[in-house]
Amino acid sequence: MDVTPPHRRSDATRAAILEAARDRFAQDGYDGATVRAIAGQAGIDPSMVIRYFGSKEGLFARVVDVALDIPDPARIPAEDLGRVLVTHFLELWERDGVLVTLLRVGVTNPAGAQRLRGVFRDQLVPAAERFGHDPADAPRRATLVASQILGMALLRYVLKFGPAAEMSRADVVAWLAPTVERYITSPEP
Amino acid sequence: MDVTPPHRRSDATRAAILEAARDRFAQDGYDGATVRAIAGQAGIDPSMVIRYFGSKEGLFARVVDVALDIPDPARIPAEDLGRVLVTHFLELWERDGVLVTLLRVGVTNPAGAQRLRGVFRDQLVPAAERFGHDPADAPRRATLVASQILGMALLRYVLKFGPAAEMSRADVVAWLAPTVERYITSPEP
DNA sequence: GAGCATATGCCAACACCTGTTGACCTTGCG
């Protein structure tokens, strides 16, 4: 898709804009993050943002592009399933601000919600199909797992509630792992 | 605190503004809900909103005033604890848009996040103290329960994900009840 | 019932902020 020559003189600026945008979107959401604030943080003029990314929406689309990289169930011992998955998701949320951005924007912006649904449908549900025994159950299992993971991420990384943010990662994993495991493997409540 | 005479001629208008505000805030969040849109839906002039509630923030403070009414643990049979609590929270989220509003705004607006923290600290943690055996553990238990409930509410009532919204209430209760119960009663993961 | 004070409501405008655009310099490379 990107057929432009690999080295442009403005690549540094583009990268600076993207980095600033990631930061501002994650911090302030879509409406809260103004083009002027992003440009200011990147140290350039607001008009450059538009020239390089077409529009604010175009920039946002570039920023929010996430691969969940859910591990292959075949390579996980059955008794470690919950622990491995929860650990993976925590790392995902802590890696960069993309998921925080996605959630922040998805909650207020219809287009953002659409994008969140896309991630759920294209990555989480298929993973649930690989994990569970009955593929028809996958959407429900994915929903249950997502509810627990999203809820903890919301408290811990978005709202930054004291008790949630201060829990050690090991504690979070220890408590959530059995829940997630049950949602995936148990045939009924 | 409210010493004004009980019957003002403008009470109907005030109520209309509050109702419209509840709706718009729940739907569009704090920034998305404009004073003009609220006034339009209430069928009056935008200036009336300011005159009656001082400012947009004042109106929002009036709208977002929620009592979780968490039931008394002494009146719940131990084996019904999870079911009763999950059912209670689902009804709370479905009753009116207040919790949806609170979540939508809390995610993007710092003041909204503060208010959400207040609800958590003043209502959820004390409840966890009454429920659990070790009061020192209450913040962590409240966090775990909140993570599961908030996550499901997020998918079901805010983002309106298909699979989450279409699950029957009974199904949600059946799946979440054991989780919530474990978070409250189990001394360790 | 008449007159008046006051509450109620609308209109127009304000100052500010938003995304976006076009004209204009400036730098670096062929």
Add this chain to the structure above:
DNA sequence: CGCAAGGTCAACAGGTGTTGGCATATGCTC
């Protein structure tokens, strides 16, 4: 040198919360 890409500046059109002035209608006092 010439020319295109990189970058800045100022301005635009539209939307925001908020304010003051002006019309109207209501309810109270005589």
